[in-house]
Each structure stands twice: as structure tokens, then as C-alpha cells.
Amino acid sequence: MKLTFPHMGNTYISLKAFLDNLGIDYCLPPVNSRASLELGMANSPESMCLPFKKVLGDLIQGLNEGADTVFFGSSRGQCRFSQYGDLLQGILLGMGYKFNYINLNFGSITYGDVREKLGPVLNGAGKARVFSAVSKAVSTMFEVDSLYAHARRVRCREVCKGETDRAMFIFEREAKAAHGFRQTRSAVRRAESALSKIRTDSRLHPVKIGLVGEIFILSDPFTNLETEKKLGSMGAMVFNSMSTSEWMKKHFVRALLPLKPEGRAVKAAQKYMHTDYIGGHGIYTIGNAELMSHGKMDGIIQLCPFTCMPETTAKSVLGEIQYRNGTPIMTLILDGTTAEAGYVTRLEAFVDMLKMERESQQPFKHTPKAAL
Amino acid sequence: MRSDTDVTKPLETVTVGIPEGLMFFEQKTLWKNFFERLGCRVICSGCTTRDILNSGISLCCNETCLPVKAFAGHALSLCGKADYIFIPRCASVCPHEKSCPKFCGLPDEMRISLKGRADIISADIDYNRNPQKTRKSLASLSGRLGIPCKAAELVFNGCVKPGLTADISPNASGSMRLGVPVVAVLGHPYIIFDSLLSMGLIDKLRNAGYCVLTPYDVRRSVRRKYAGRFLSTSFFETGLDIVGGAKALYGLPQLAGMVYISPFSCGVDSVVMELTERIIMRGPRHIPFLKLTVDEHSGEAGFNTRIEAFLDMISGARRESV
Numbered sequence: 183m184k185l186t187f188p189h190m191g192n193t194y195i196s197l198k199a200f201l202d203n204l205g206i207d208y209c210l211p212p213v214n215s216r217a218s219l220e221l222g223m224a225n226s227p228e229s230m231c232l233p234f235k236k237v238l239g240d241l242i243q244g245l246n247e248g249a250d251t252v253f254f255g256s257s258r259g260q261c262r263f264s265q266y267g268d269l270l271q272g273i274l275l276g277m278g279y280k281f282n283y284i285n286l287n288f289g290s291i292t293y294g295d296v297r298e299k300l301g302p303v304l305n306g307a308g309k310a311r312v313f314s315a316v317s318k319a320v321s322t323m324f325e326v327d328s329l330y331a332h333a334r335r336v337r338c339r340e341v342c343k344g345e346t347d348r349a350m351f352i353f354e355r356e357a358k359a360a361h362g363f364r365q366t367r368s369a370v371r372r373a374e375s376a377l378s379k380i381r382t383d384s385r386l387h388p389v390k391i392g393l394v395g396e397i398f399i400l401s402d403p404f405t406n407l408e409t410e411k412k413l414g415s416m417g418a419m420v421f422n423s424m425s426t427s428e429w430m431k432k433h434f435v436r437a438l439l440p441l442k443p444e445g446r447a448v449k450a451a452q453k454y455m456h457t458d459y460i461g462g463h464g465i466y467t468i469g470n471a472e473l474m475s476h477g478k479m480d481g482i483i484q485l486c487p488f489t490c491m492p493e494t495t496a497k498s499v500l501g502e503i504q505y506r507n508g509t510p511i512m513t514l515i516l517d518g519t520t521a522e523a524g525y526v527t528r529l530e531a532f533v534d535m536l537k538m539e540r541e542s543q544q545p546f547k548h549t550p551k552a553a554l
Numbered sequence: 555m556r557s558d559t560d561v562t563k564p565l566e567t568v569t570v571g572i573p574e575g576l577m578f579f580e581q582k583t584l585w586k587n588f589f590e591r592l593g594c595r596v597i598c599s600g601c602t603t604r605d606i607l608n609s610g611i612s613l614c615c616n617e618t619c620l621p622v623k624a625f626a627g628h629a630l631s632l633c634g635k636a637d638y639i640f641i642p643r644c645a646s647v648c649p650h651e652k653s654c655p656k657f658c659g660l661p662d663e664m665r666i667s668l669k670g671r672a673d674i675i676s677a678d679i680d681y682n683r684n685p686q687k688t689r690k691s692l693a694s695l696s697g698r699l700g701i702p703c704k705a706a707e708l709v710f711n712g713c714v715k716p717g718l719t720a721d722i723s724p725n726a727s728g729s730m731r732l733g734v735p736v737v738a739v740l741g742h743p744y745i746i747f748d749s750l751l752s753m754g755l756i757d758k759l760r761n762a763g764y765c766v767l768t769p770y771d772v773r774r775s776v777r778r779k780y781a782g783r784f785l786s787t788s789f790f791e792t793g794l795d796i797v798g799g800a801k802a803l804y805g806l807p808q809l810a811g812m813v814y815i816s817p818f819s820c821g822v823d824s825v826v827m828e829l830t831e832r833i834i835m836r837g838p839r840h841i842p843f844l845k846l847t848v849d850e851h852s853g854e855a856g857f858n859t860r861i862e863a864f865l866d867m868i869s870g871a872r873r874e875s876v
Binding site for chain 2: 227228229230231258260261262264265269272276454455456457459460461462464488489490491492494495496497498499501502515
């Protein structure tokens with residue numbers, strides 16, 4: 183039995199270590215591969231959203247490379263994501279692939295469910311071993327995400343341009359070659375020390391840009407055309423409001439708590455949306471944009487896939503947030519065919535605007551009116 | 555405009571506006587009854603006109619879909635005429651079914667788009683995730699209107715709740731006649747029954763001598779029975795309607811073709827259209843399937859050409875088979 187799974191940003195690093203640890207055979211679809219996306223786009227419904235196309239492409243690549251089992255995590259919810267599981271299976275079967283399909287529903291996950299669906303894959307590994315592997319995988323995921331956050335802080339201040347990117351490139355190469363948690367973690371540690379050795383200009387006060395939007399796009403550097411890297415090399419400090427570790431916190435760590443506190447973002451969004459759910463992560467986009475515009479961010483960028491329903495609703499509110507708080511908000515929509523040059527130009531213009539704004543020291547503010 | 559503190563105003567003079575778009579194609583009479591029984595005056599915005607659509611387009615953000623833009627236009631046309639505009643937050647009308655996610659944020663999106671031109675009242679309907687929400691939202695609605703909460707709940711349970719899952723026939727599609735070929739028109743009710751948004755598709759097909767049937771001519775229970783497979787998980791309500799309706803209509807011997815009309819960038823349709831097409835193409839009969847996409851651009855010539863070509867193909871195929 184050979185497993186394959188779709189990519190979502192850097193999750194493959196911890197997932198790979200997890201599978202190695204349990205001795206499960208797998209086939210990793212090529213990381214950041216344009217060919218995957220092209221395959222996915224060719225075989226998806228035309229107006230389907232970008233994450234679906236990327237996921238489908240990854241699975242096709244995995245199956246082509248000899249996998250016979252497909253693992254996918256779906257969810258309940260109001261947006262299209264809840265239908266991904268069925269549609270992926272239908273399209274892959276229609277293309278003539280034969281495979282076992284494991285579709286875990288993260289919206290209503292139970293131990294029995296995991297046992298039943300993953301049982302055949304686990305090679306009879308005991309409960310204790312699986313639990314220890316899961317907890318190690320989760321902590322690795324957090325470590326990897328904090329490494330990327332560290333890189334975002336260093337990149338905008340580095341003296342020699344490109345050093346951070348080189349360190350991260352080496353890390354990604356090492357992580358791909360690493361086997362099991364020990365090697366993966368030592369790769370993370372080496373990258374951390376490489377990052378801390380990079381010479382930075384501590385007197386620099388880079389403009390701060392917050393990223394909000396759809397979780398897949400925000401956490402997947404390939405589909406968002408490496409916005410974080412691009413902004414960082416333009417000298418902007420980037421804060422990403424969504425990552426896989428955030429998602430883990432929201433769905434699993436929070437589920438274990440006896441009292442479920444409403445997130446800060448949801449609370450902040452109540453000013454504009456009198457509800458706690460508009461599908462997907464739309465409400466977090468609004469809430470995080472509101473929090474960030476009060477939190478000394480110079481600018482906010484919303485990233486979302488073309489035709490994303492929750493983000494479209496959120497976008498109509500972002501204009502109001504910009505109007506009330508005065509923090510510039512730009513929306514960038516990605517659809518897989520986005521020409522990179524035009525995209526870079528828009529990012530550059532945005533960063534330049536924020537820098538000029540910083541230099542002139544005149545707050546970029548409309549006179550706020552009681553609009554509602 | 556009424557302010558929040560102005561609750562002493564006698565109810566008879568309170569006017570509630572209902573923008574005739576989106577969910578009101580199915581729920582208009584229900585909510586009209588609801589407010590009239592509570593003693594309010596109700597005014598509706600009428601059919602979509604070019605002016606309404608254009609004003610809606612200028613209010614909304616670009617990426618929003620055509621029906622939402624039309625809805626904003628309807629809401630704007632009620633500003634100044636009504637004390638309140640009623641927009642429900644209609645997330646799901648029964649368990650295991652859900653509406654388009656845009657409905658969850660619709661009242662807020664409209665409040666922001668209208669920029670304080672109107673007072674918007676809302677009621678939450680979410681029988682899939684959180685049925686208790688309805689009571690709470692009715693309490694705040696009755697508070698705004700200055701009526702006892704009990705009355706609102708009673709009237710809601712009496713005339714709105716059962717109607718949410720009832721059959722609708724907003725545009726009785728005419729009885730079938732012997733020998734007249736049938737074309738099935740699939741899509742959201744707020745597209746296919748809105749003659750401006752659908753560019754008069756149903757009328758055009760009728761004028762060409764075809765009998766037009768929609769999924770909404772099939773009884774809801776039958777649609778759900780045919781849709782079957784999706785009942786285990788929660789699926790889009792319109793998805794169940796369209797897939798189930800298409801499957802039921804597929805069995806009609808006089809069915810000559812199917813037309814799926816969808817607004818540009820509709821997320822629900824991107825899934826539902828794919829599923830419907832798969833089901834129709836997999837079946838034993840060969841049924842021509844036309845996919846049409848509409849947006850706010852009003853170039854009707856290209857649209858007509860495609861319909862004409864489709865109908866020519868159908869009649870050619872029929873002549874061959876006879």
C-alpha cells in the first residue's frame with residue numbers, strides 16, 4: 183500500500199516525518215510543481231477554486247508515480263471545500279485511476295473514525311505509538327511554522343539580500359531528504375541557527391504588512407506566488423494571519439478545551455458582521471484585518487482564490503474597514519494563471535506607497551464618517 | 555427613516571421592504587405574510603429592471619456575483635420608501651442542506667453597501683448548524699419592530715417555518731402537451747425565473763415552440779429522492795434541487811435538451827454543474843447539454859446565437875431519430 187496526499191504549504195515536512203515514523207510507504211507529489219497545477223487545471227471544472235485545482239494536480243502526480251491510496255482531509259462547512267472529497271474521487275475515477283480512497287472529515291473527527299479509515303494503512307501500529315507520532319507531528323508542524331515566521335522577520339532586515347532565501351532553500355532541500363522526526367527536527371534547528379547568524383540591520387524599521395485571506399493560499403507559497411518572500415525582499419516585514427499551525431490550534435487544541443472561547447478575530451469582526459460564520463475563513467479575514475489595522479500595521483493584503491465565496495463577502499467589508507481605520511487594504515486574487523510580473527508590480531507599488539507614507543509621516547486617513 | 559429608539563410609533567405605519575431577489579424567489583410570500591400578520595405594511599421591489607441592476611452593480615464590490623448585485627439594486631430601490639428593509643440570514647432551511655455561503659453575510663454586506671441609507675432587519679435561519687439561532691434573532695427583530703417576541707415566534711412557526719421547505723412554483727411552467735418537445739432549464743431559481751438576469755431564456759425557448767420545465771416543476775420530495783446520494787452529508791440546497799430535478803426530468807421521454815444557466819463566478823454552480831453534467835453524460839440516453847454563463851454585460855446577440863444553435867441541433871437530432 184502506497185499513500186499519496188496533497189500539499190498545503192509546508193505541511194508535507196511534518197506529514198512526511200509522521201509517515202516515516204510509522205513505517206508507512208508513501209509517494210510525495212513534487213513540491214511546488216507547476217506541472218501539478220497545470221494537470222489539476224486541465225482536469226477540474228472551469229470555475230472551481232484554485233486550491234481544488236492544486237490538490238487535484240498533486241493527487242494525479244502522486245498516482246502517476248505509483249501510489250495506490252489517496253489520503254485527503256475534508257471538512258464540513260458552508261463553502262465548496264466540504265464537497266472537495268466527493269468531487270476529487272469522482273474526477274480521479276473518471277480519469278481511470280484505481281485507488282483506495284481515505285477521506286477523513288476533520289469537521290467531526292473521532293478516534294473510531296480514524297481507526298477505521300486509517301487502520302489498514304497503520305500496519306498494526308499500537309495506540310500508544312500512533313498517539314506519540316501524532317503529537318510529534320503536531321509539534322514539528324509548529325516548529326516549522328515558527329521557523330518560517332523567523333525567516334519573515336529576518337528577511338526584511340538582512341544586510342546581504344538573498345541570504346535568508348538561501349538558508350530556507352537549504353532547509354527545504356534538507357527537509358525533503360530527511361527521514362523521520364529526528365532528522366527533520368535537526369534540519370529545523372540547523373536552519374534556525376543559520377537564520378540567527380544572518381547579519382541584519384537592527385536600526386531598520388521596515389514597513390509592516392499583514393496578510394489575511396483564504397487559508398490554503400496564505401499557507402502555500404507556491405500558489406500565492408511567494409508573496410511573503412517577495413514582500414520581504416522589498417524590505418517589508420510580513421505577518422501572516424493564517425498558517426497550518428493556526429488551523430491546528432483552532433480545530434484540535436481548541437476542541438480539547440472545556441470552554442470554547444470565541445476567537446479574538448471573530449469578536450473583532452462583529453463590528454461589521456453580526457454573525458460568527460460566513461463560510462470558510464471569511465470571518466477571520468474580516469476580524470484579522472480589523473485587528474491588524476488597529477495593531478500598527480502599515481498595510482494589509484488580502485489573498486484569495488478567484489471565485490472564493492466567503493472571501494468575496496469578506497472583501498466587500500474590507501473597503502469599509504479601510505475607510506474607517508485608514509489602513510490601506512489591497513486585494514490580490516489568484517487563479518493559477520496569474521502572470522507573475524503584473525503581480526510583482528502591484529506588490530511593489532503597494533510597498534512603495536507605504537514607504538512614502540512612512541516618510542511623509544502624514545497619516546493616510548480619510549476623515550472618518552459615521553457610515554453605518 | 556426610523557431610528558432604534560423610535561419604537562413607540564404605531565405599528566400600522568411601519569413599512570417593511572422586501573427586495574425581490576435571491577431567496578425571496580422562494581420565500582417572498584412567506585415573509586410577506588409574516589410581516590402583514592404582525593401588522594406591518596409590506597412593499598416589494600418588483601421585477602428586476604435594468605435601472606435596478608445598474609444601481610446594484612455600482613454599489614457592490616466587483617467580484618460579487620450577478621444575483622447579489624441585482625439584490626443590492628432591489629434593496630436600494632426600497633430606500634426611502636420603507637422604514638426597514640428585511641434581509642434574512644438564510645444559511646440553511648433544513649438539516650443536511652445549506653445555502654450559498656454568501657447568504658450568511660448578506661444582511662451585513664447589504665448594510666455596508668447601502669452605507670446607512672436604510673435600516674436593515676434580519677432573521678437567522680440555520681437549521682443545519684444552529685437551529686436555536688432563529689429564536690434569538692426573532693427576539694431582536696421583534697424588539698426593533700416594537701412587537702412582543704412571542705407573537706413574532708408564533709407567526710414565524712405558523713406561516714414561515716413550514717413554508718421554507720414547501721414546494722414553490724413561482725412561474726407555473728405551463729402544462730406539457732403531446733408531441734411538444736421539452737427543454738429543461740436548470741439553475742438557481744433567482745436566475746432562471748428572473749427574466750432580466752437570464753436574458754429571457756425561458757420565454758425565448760417557449761417562443762421557439764418548446765415546452766420548458768425546471769427542477770422546481772418536480773415536487774421537492776421527488777427531487778430529494780432522486781438526488782439521494784448527497785443526503786448523507788450536507789450539500790447545497792440548490793445543488794440537491796438541480797441534481798435531483800435534472801435526474802427526474804431525464805426520465806421524461808419527450809425531453810430534447812437541457813440548458814444550465816449560471817451566473818459568472820458562481821461557486822455553488824461550479825460544483826453542481828459538474829455533478830449534473832457527469833450524471834447526464836453517464837446516462838443511457840444522449841441528451842444535449844448546454845451551459846450558459848451570464849454576467850452584467852448585456853450583449854444579448856451572442857447569447858441568442860448559442861440558444862439558436864442549440865435548438866437547431868436538437869431539432870436536427872429529433873428529425874434524424876424520427
